[in-house]
Amino acid sequence: METGALQGLFNQKTTQQIKTAEFRPGQIINGKILKLYPEQVAEVQIGNQKMIAQLEAPLSANERYWFQVQPGEGKVHLKVIGSGTEDKVQLGSLAKILGEFSMQPTKENLELVRFFIKEQLPVNRELLKQASEWLSMVDSRSAGQDALKMILTRGIPVTQTAFEALYTTTKEQSLVLLMEKLEKALDPSSNSNAGASLKKLLNELLPSNKITTSEAALNNLTAIWLKRDGQESQAALDLLKQFGAITSKGSESIVLQQMMAKLQHLGTVGEELPEGLNIAKKLITLIGNGDSSTARQVISSFIPEKTFPANELVESLKLLFYRTAGKEAEVQQGLQAFKLLMSIASDGESLSTLLGEKDTWRQAGLELLKAVGQPQPLPGNLTSLHAQLLSEAVGKADQPALLQEAGDALLTDIRIKRFLSALGLSYEQQLGEVLKDGEIGKAQVSETLKSLVLRLLNENPPPAVKEASELLLNKLTGFQLLSQEAGPIQQLVVQIPFVLGGGTNELTMQWSGKKTEDGKIDADFCRVLFYLKLEHLNDVIVDMQVQNRVMSVQIFNENPTLRKMAEQMTPVLKRKLAEIDYHLSSVHFHVPGQSQSGRNQRTLADLYSQKEYSGVDIKI
CATH class of the missing domain: 2.40.50.140 (Nucleic acid-binding proteins)
Known part of the structure; x- marks a missing residue:
C-alpha cells in the first residue's frame, strides 16, 4: 500500500x-x-x-x-x-x-x-x-x-x-534514511569544511542512535523523578527500579540517602566531577561542617532565589546532619531538600554516577527501549501512567535536536518551521536575492542541508559520499518541485521525522491552499494530507479539509477496529481545535478496498484525484 x-x-x-x-x-x-x-x-x-x-x-x-x-x-x-x-x-x-x-x-x-x-x-x-x-x-x-x-x-x-x-x-528511501546513509558515509577524519558542517547538521536533524537514546531516556526519567511531585515522581522512580537503573529496592528516602553518601565520597581520590555535582558536594560539605553562611552564598550563586530561598534550603539540608532524635519528619524534610538540590545542580547524565555503574545504566536503558517497542503490556505491575512517562522520556531522548522544544507535543508549527528551514527548500530563492543585491555584507545564503550538500559535491568527494549526496540532493529537489505555486494555489510537500512510543517515525505531509494578501498561509481554507507508516497500524492516511475554519477529517487504514480505538479521543480533538478557533464537523474512518455507503470501491490513489471545493477556489 x-x-x-x-x-x-x-x-x-x-x-x-x-x-x-x-x-x-x-x-x-x-x-x-x-x-x-x-x-x-x-x-x-x-x-x-x-x-x-x-x-x-x-x-x-x-x-x-x-x-x-x-x-x-x-x-x-x-x-x-x-x-x-x-x-x-x-x-x-x-x-x-x-x-x-x-x-x-x-x-x-x-x-x-x-x-x-x-x-x-x-x-x-x-x-x-x-x-x-x-x-x-x-x-x-x-x-x-x-x-x-x-x-x-x-x-x-x-x-x-x-x-x-x-x-x-x-x-527511493525516505528522507531520514537518505540522511542517515550520508551521515554514515561522511569520514570524520576528512579535512572538508563542508563535510564537517554537514555531519554536524545531520546529527542535529537525525534521531540519535539506540545506545545514546537509551541513556538519554534514563536521564529524562531521572529528571521526571527529581523535578515532579506526587504520582508522576513515584512512577518514574518505580520505572528506574523496574529496569535496573537503581539497584536499591528500598523507598525513595533510602535511595536519596544512598545518593548523598556516594556524593560525599566522590572526588576524594582526585577524580574530576561534573560541575553540578562538584557544587552540590561542596554545599553538603559546608553544611556538614557547620558553615551555613558560606553555604548560603554557594546556593545563591547557582539557584535563583525565586526557585527556593537560599536560607530555607540550607536550614532544610541541615536537618540531615543536626536533627532531633526520633523526629522522622525532619529527616524527610532534609531528604526532599537534597532531592531538590540534585534536580537543579546536576543533569541526568551526571546523576547516573550516583545511581549505578555505567554498564548497568546502559543495559537498563536498552531494556527500557525494548519494553517501549513491545505491543504487549509493560512488565510487572506498571500502569498507564508508567507507560505515559516511558513514552515521554524516550520520545524526548530520540527527538532530533532541531525538533526539540518545551512541551510534550510531538510536532508543532515551531518545530516544523525549524526543520523545513534547516532543509534549505528555499535555497535557490535566497541565492537569487544575494546575487540580486550584488553587495558584500548584505543578505547571505544560510547554511542548510541543501547548500552544504551542493558544496560537498563541488569538492569531488569519494564515490560512496557522492552517491549518498546525490540521492539526498535529488530528494530535496523533488520536494521543491512538488511544492511550487500553481497560480494562486501554494503547495508544500515534505517529510518530517518524529518520535512516537519510543520509535522513530516519518510524517509525509502535503499542504495545499491559497496565500493571504500578505503572503502568509491562509489557515481558514486549506487541505492537508498526512501519510504515516506506523509499527502496528501500518499505513495511515489522514485527509484534513478546512473551509472557513470548519474542519472535516477522513482517516484511511486497514485496521477495522481503528474507529473504536479512536472514538474516545474525538472529544479531546474537538476541544483542542476549539481552543484555537476551529470547529470539527466530522471524523470518518475508511478501510481501503471495502465498499462504503453510497460509494463504489476505490483505491487510495483515487481518493486523491481531482476534486473541487466550492467557495475555496482550490482544485486538487
Whole structure:
C-alpha cells in the first residue's frame, strides 16, 4: 500500500486536467468527436477540455480517435492516425504512432506509448525519445513513469534533473534514511569544511542512535523523578527500579540517602566531577561542617532565589546532619531538600554516577527501549501512567535536536518551521536575492542541508559520499518541485521525522491552499494530507479539509477496529481545535478496498484525484 498511497498523495493534479495544456505540433492525443460542422470542423473533447478543431479527414460523431497536432494558426489542426479508446489500442495502432515518431516498435517503446495513451498525456517525438532514454536508466519503470506523469501534469520543466529528483522523491528511501546513509558515509577524519558542517547538521536533524537514546531516556526519567511531585515522581522512580537503573529496592528516602553518601565520597581520590555535582558536594560539605553562611552564598550563586530561598534550603539540608532524635519528619524534610538540590545542580547524565555503574545504566536503558517497542503490556505491575512517562522520556531522548522544544507535543508549527528551514527548500530563492543585491555584507545564503550538500559535491568527494549526496540532493529537489505555486494555489510537500512510543517515525505531509494578501498561509481554507507508516497500524492516511475554519477529517487504514480505538479521543480533538478557533464537523474512518455507503470501491490513489471545493477556489 505504501507506494500507491504516496503516489496518490503526490499526484494531486490528475491527467484529466489537460484543459490547461497547450497543444503543440507533433503531439499525439486521444479525443472524442462531439459535434461535426461544415468544412471538416468539429468540436472535440480531450480529457475535460472541449475545443473547436480543424480536421484533415471526415470523421464520425461520438467516436474516439487518435490525433496528431499539426502546424497551423487559429484553430487547432488535427490529423487522424488511428481510432479507438485509450484502453483498447491495437498493436498496429501503437506501431503506427511510433512510426510517426520514427521510432522502432520495441517492447519498451510500445509500453511507453501505452503509458502516454492511458494517462492521456500529449506526447511528441522529442518527449518520447527523452522518456525512453530516462526510463532505461532507472531500476523501476513504473516509478519512472510516475515521475514523468508528475512532470507533465504539474508544469514542471521537462529536464533530466527534474526527472531524477521526482523519481528519487517517490521511489527511493525516505528522507531520514537518505540522511542517515550520508551521515554514515561522511569520514570524520576528512579535512572538508563542508563535510564537517554537514555531519554536524545531520546529527542535529537525525534521531540519535539506540545506545545514546537509551541513556538519554534514563536521564529524562531521572529528571521526571527529581523535578515532579506526587504520582508522576513515584512512577518514574518505580520505572528506574523496574529496569535496573537503581539497584536499591528500598523507598525513595533510602535511595536519596544512598545518593548523598556516594556524593560525599566522590572526588576524594582526585577524580574530576561534573560541575553540578562538584557544587552540590561542596554545599553538603559546608553544611556538614557547620558553615551555613558560606553555604548560603554557594546556593545563591547557582539557584535563583525565586526557585527556593537560599536560607530555607540550607536550614532544610541541615536537618540531615543536626536533627532531633526520633523526629522522622525532619529527616524527610532534609531528604526532599537534597532531592531538590540534585534536580537543579546536576543533569541526568551526571546523576547516573550516583545511581549505578555505567554498564548497568546502559543495559537498563536498552531494556527500557525494548519494553517501549513491545505491543504487549509493560512488565510487572506498571500502569498507564508508567507507560505515559516511558513514552515521554524516550520520545524526548530520540527527538532530533532541531525538533526539540518545551512541551510534550510531538510536532508543532515551531518545530516544523525549524526543520523545513534547516532543509534549505528555499535555497535557490535566497541565492537569487544575494546575487540580486550584488553587495558584500548584505543578505547571505544560510547554511542548510541543501547548500552544504551542493558544496560537498563541488569538492569531488569519494564515490560512496557522492552517491549518498546525490540521492539526498535529488530528494530535496523533488520536494521543491512538488511544492511550487500553481497560480494562486501554494503547495508544500515534505517529510518530517518524529518520535512516537519510543520509535522513530516519518510524517509525509502535503499542504495545499491559497496565500493571504500578505503572503502568509491562509489557515481558514486549506487541505492537508498526512501519510504515516506506523509499527502496528501500518499505513495511515489522514485527509484534513478546512473551509472557513470548519474542519472535516477522513482517516484511511486497514485496521477495522481503528474507529473504536479512536472514538474516545474525538472529544479531546474537538476541544483542542476549539481552543484555537476551529470547529470539527466530522471524523470518518475508511478501510481501503471495502465498499462504503453510497460509494463504489476505490483505491487510495483515487481518493486523491481531482476534486473541487466550492467557495475555496482550490482544485486538487
